[in-house]
Amino acid sequence: MKKWTGIIIGIFLSVSVLGENGYRLWLRYNTIDNAALLQQYRQQLTSISCPSDNGRLIAAHEELQTGLSGLLGKKVPLQMAVINGTIMMGLPSHLPFIRTLVGESTLAGLGNEGFIIRTIRRDGKNVILIAGNKEAGVLYGAFHFLRLLQTHQPIQQLNIISTPKIQLRLLNHWDNLNRTVERGYAGNSIWDWQRLPGYIDQRYIDYARANASIGINGTVLTNVNANAMILTESWLQKVAALASVFRKYNIKVYLTARFSAPVEIGKLKTADPLDPEVQRWWKEKTNEIYRHIPDFGGFLVKANSEGQPGPQNYQRNHADGANMLADALAPHGGIVMWRAFVYSNESPEDRFKQAYNEFKPLDGQFRKNVLIQVKNGPIDFQPREPFHPLFGAMPKTPLMMEYQLTQEYMGFATHLVYLAPLFTEVLNADTHSKGSGYTVAEIIDGSADGHSLSGMAGVSNIGSDINWTGHPFGQSNWYSLGRLAWEPSLAPAQVANEWIRQTFTNKKAFVDTVQQIMLASREIMVNYMTPLGLHHIMGYGHHYGPAPWYDKAPRADWNPVYFHKADSAGLGFNRTATGSNALAQYQPAVRQQYENINTCPEDLLLWFHHVPWDHKMRSGKTLWETLCDKYYSGVDSVRWMQRSWDRMKDLIDAERFNEVKQLLAIQEQEAVWWRNACLLYFQTFSRRPIPAGYEKPDKTLDYYKALSFPYAPH
Numbered sequence: 001m002k003k004w005t006g007i008i009i010g011i012f013l014s015v016s017v018l019g020e021n022g023y024r025l026w027l028r029y030n031t032i033d034n035a036a037l038l039q040q041y042r043q044q045l046t047s048i049s050c051p052s053d054n055g056r057l058i059a060a061h062e063e064l065q066t067g068l069s070g071l072l073g074k075k076v077p078l079q080m081a082v083i084n085g086t087i088m089m090g091l092p093s094h095l096p097f098i099r100t101l102v103g104e105s106t107l108a109g110l111g112n113e114g115f116i117i118r119t120i121r122r123d124g125k126n127v128i129l130i131a132g133n134k135e136a137g138v139l140y141g142a143f144h145f146l147r148l149l150q151t152h153q154p155i156q157q158l159n160i161i162s163t164p165k166i167q168l169r170l171l172n173h174w175d176n177l178n179r180t181v182e183r184g185y186a187g188n189s190i191w192d193w194q195r196l197p198g199y200i201d202q203r204y205i206d207y208a209r210a211n212a213s214i215g216i217n218g219t220v221l222t223n224v225n226a227n228a229m230i231l232t233e234s235w236l237q238k239v240a241a242l243a244s245v246f247r248k249y250n251i252k253v254y255l256t257a258r259f260s261a262p263v264e265i266g267k268l269k270t271a272d273p274l275d276p277e278v279q280r281w282w283k284e285k286t287n288e289i290y291r292h293i294p295d296f297g298g299f300l301v302k303a304n305s306e307g308q309p310g311p312q313n314y315q316r317n318h319a320d321g322a323n324m325l326a327d328a329l330a331p332h333g334g335i336v337m338w339r340a341f342v343y344s345n346e347s348p349e350d351r352f353k354q355a356y357n358e359f360k361p362l363d364g365q366f367r368k369n370v371l372i373q374v375k376n377g378p379i380d381f382q383p384r385e386p387f388h389p390l391f392g393a394m395p396k397t398p399l400m401m402e403y404q405l406t407q408e409y410m411g412f413a414t415h416l417v418y419l420a421p422l423f424t425e426v427l428n429a430d431t432h433s434k435g436s437g438y439t440v441a442e443i444i445d446g447s448a449d450g451h452s453l454s455g456m457a458g459v460s461n462i463g464s465d466i467n468w469t470g471h472p473f474g475q476s477n478w479y480s481l482g483r484l485a486w487e488p489s490l491a492p493a494q495v496a497n498e499w500i501r502q503t504f505t506n507k508k509a510f511v512d513t514v515q516q517i518m519l520a521s522r523e524i525m526v527n528y529m530t531p532l533g534l535h536h537i538m539g540y541g542h543h544y545g546p547a548p549w550y551d552k553a554p555r556a557d558w559n560p561v562y563f564h565k566a567d568s569a570g571l572g573f574n575r576t577a578t579g580s581n582a583l584a585q586y587q588p589a590v591r592q593q594y595e596n597i598n599t600c601p602e603d604l605l606l607w608f609h610h611v612p613w614d615h616k617m618r619s620g621k622t623l624w625e626t627l628c629d630k631y632y633s634g635v636d637s638v639r640w641m642q643r644s645w646d647r648m649k650d651l652i653d654a655e656r657f658n659e660v661k662q663l664l665a666i667q668e669q670e671a672v673w674w675r676n677a678c679l680l681y682f683q684t685f686s687r688r689p690i691p692a693g694y695e696k697p698d699k700t701l702d703y704y705k706a707l708s709f710p711y712a713p714h
């Protein structure tokens with residue numbers, strides 16, 4: 001018998017080692033490989049009980065049972081409708097003693113999604129209670145508890161209370177109905193529209209589990225460059241099928257609404273938001289959606305931006321458009337997320353300023369169920385941007401955050417770039433709004449201005465690749481979005497640490513090294529792509545690789561030369577009062593710091609100043625020398641990442657080790673490409689040598705300029 005068990009475990013282990021293709025994300029649930037800890041957990045966790053067979057707790061107890069059985073390497077029995085397990089999960093309505101144990105006010109504070117995990121004594125033994133006010137809380141509590149085990153935490157005396165700081169925690173899929181993904185680098189869309197609604201791919205369930213495990217509670221299924229067809233009857237049936245998978249995991253479905261839909265699919269003559277026929281059309285359409293999906297979340301809208309239709313086509317403003325949709329959704333409890341990423345084709349105004357100029361005057365004019373969704377920075381998901389000046393400028397309107405997980409400007413799914421440091425840099429920025437100083441986090445969680453609606457969204461990096469995100473480390477950015485939307489004050493180190501332990505291993509040598517790599521990776525990428533505040537100098541259209549010389553785009557503000565403004569005098573975009581004066585959009589304290597070249601943070605310098613090549617930086621070196629130092633240090637640091645990763649070879653599975661190794665090798669080549677192309681090009685203006693001691697570019701500027709990528713994904 002022993003022998004057979006050994007063989008079976010052996011087969012199981014080798015299958016699981018062979019199966020490290022990344023599909024299981026951070027929910028691998030491999031048996032704990034620390035014998036002492038395993039024994040301790042096994043002794044403590046012998047059964048799960050759920051006092052009610054309330055079907056709405058099913059996802060929580062299924063996951064707990066699957067997770068525990070994997071982690072403990074033996075099946076943990078689940079008992080329904082009893083209360084004698086060593087883990088008990090439930091609601092106060094099932095377990096009335098929770099009320100006195102936790103206290104009414106704490107319980108109320110948990111809201112719909114918060115949970116407690118607490119060690120209590122019952123009948124002379126220790127029991128771990130996982131409870132919430134509502135089913136969603138129990139679900140999140142179950143995942144949190146599993147995370148404790150996956151990361152090898154002590155569980156003897158637990159006393160955890162957790163509630164999300166941000167209400168809407170969403171993924172935005174830029175997925176088209178033909179299954180292409182705009183700016184997607186991980187394969188096709190995971191939504192198999194052709195076979196929906198009849199065929200439910202296991203991926204949908206695993207997608208929902210992964211999201212629930214990090215607190216994501218909504219998904220916008222379709223591209224913001226929207227197709228009205230998604231709003232037609234047969235497609236709504238497909239959407240409803242997805243919604244019914246996701247509902248069990250507390251995930252609501254949202255759709256993008258194409259503003260011209262009343263004309264395109266409704267056969268109306270206009271989509272003017274003040275036209276009663278148009279208003280009626282949207283009301284009926286919305287009612288129809290709710291007949292299919294009773295808990296539909298609402299609409300995300302990109303309007304009058306990059307050629308998309310919108311209210312301005314009818315001389316109306318963004319509030320007119322958003323409010324019309326909001327009125328249709330309000331009776332059902334739905335919301336509108338109206339994007340602030342707008343800039344017009346015709347306007348000669350600095351693109352940095354356009355969103356603020358259009359939206360700030362509308363503060364106070366939006367309905368209660370409208371959020372304005374603002375990208376983290378004023379241009380477009382660059383490796384480093386200052387925080388968007390709208391944060392702190394529209395106190396009467398809830399603003400939600402839009403980050404980009406898919407690495408459109410950050411090396412696609414090829415470069416290892418951990419984005420939590422970027423996310424928290426923006427969240428922690430002081431907007432100085434209302435004089436007393438609120439951080440961006442306090443603006444978007446609603447606390448600065450007393451808004452109850454709040455949200456954070458990440459443009460998804462998910463596709464049909466076996467490991468979901470293309471790069472194995474892309475998963476960490478999906479993970480971080482969820483964790484930071486739940487708790488924006490989490491440190492990137494903590495998030496990285498728990499992700500590594502769950503995704504790879506708890507071995508200290510691996511965790512320490514890989515955490516260092518991850519924490520450094522974003523700054524490394526900034527250094528080899530866009531140091532010192534350079535931005536938008538990538539290849540035209542596909543955005544792959546460097547092209548700071550490019551000046552042939554049909555509009556000025558799609559050209560890199562528009563953004564870096566290199567000339568014989570210097571480099572950078574003057575956004576002070578003597579330039580475009582975009583700085584006037586910030587609160588005085590922020591503006592003053594940035595407009596003085598001596599107090600402007602050097603990592604944002606070229607965002608705001610046209611800086612002479614010989615300008616003395618704080619180190620005493622010139623701008624040109626510092627630019628060279630940054631580009632060279634970026635490349636050197638990628639080589640450091642490679643060496644560090646090579647030392648991890650025996651600590652994890654060969655499959656993922658080799659994937660990352662190969663990707664890092666490409667990252668190194670592309671970092672060299674960025675460095676050489678950018679320095680050779682800027683050198684034609686600076687007319688200064690690359691400092692002695694640095695390896696010289698082995699190709700000419702003409703070589704780099706001649707590269708062409710007609711089939712790069714975009």
Ligand code: GCW
Nearest residue numbers: 174182183224225302341380
């Ligand atoms: O980042 C840019 C992308 C576009 C995208 C747009 C947006 C969906 O290059 O592909 O369109 O932003 O955010 O609307």
